[in-house]
Amino acid sequence: MSLELAMISPHTPRICHEDKIPEFQRPMVEAMRKTAEIIEQVEADVMVLVSCHWMSSFEHYVDAGARHTGVLTAVECPDLISDVPYDYPGHPELAQQLVAAGKAQGLPIVGIDDPSYIWDYGTVVPLRYLLPRRKIPVVDLSVCWAASLAETQEWGRVIGQVLRESTLRTVFVASGALAHNLRRGAHNWPNRTEQALDKEFCQRLVEGDLEAAGEMLPSYARAATLEAGGRHVAMLLGVLQGKYKGVLHGYGPSSGSGNPVLTLHPVA
């Protein structure tokens, strides 16, 4: 067992700069800081992160670069995320293992190694809180819009198998919101129905009832308009083969979206 931890993390743009976090999102950021301590405690060697903002059309991409460095100004919100430098090691060997394992299953997986590729904010923002000190290597993954939830979950299953068989101590992060019926007004929460569905889904994860969570996902993804159509959580469910228990550390709003900070821990 070398998948030491999995989690769902927010990446809302207003939390990018520590000194500009709005009051209503501070508890969510505090929860992210708590999970940073957990990541340190499990002594992870590498983090594999799927970002809802690395949206690929037809292929599932794996960033296999040896070094991820750049300066991010977010296309979607350059007023909120501007001139943000980042620098993290990559893990080409693990990335290529993921690519090979996915291809062996007949999935359209493509590894990229391009120093001119600039990370998206769904990748950069959570890392600022989840890896505040020790910058362990990161392997970044896209969400593929041509892929169904089932295909994405199958890709997750392949990823999970590679991580469990690895000698590295690994952490898997699904970066994204749950309910994502966006509207103007950053302080807005999802509506009551969407919050109830988010709560129910999180509770299934906390209890480790992955079968029930998987059964919920297709209709829940439509009803609560999940971010990326729920693909990041489909991938997470695929990764989590075996017994896990979860902890919901926080749940915050951003323009009508619901953003859990939820960790999943393997049960011996």
Ligand SMILES: [Fe+2]
């Ligand atoms: Fe997002």
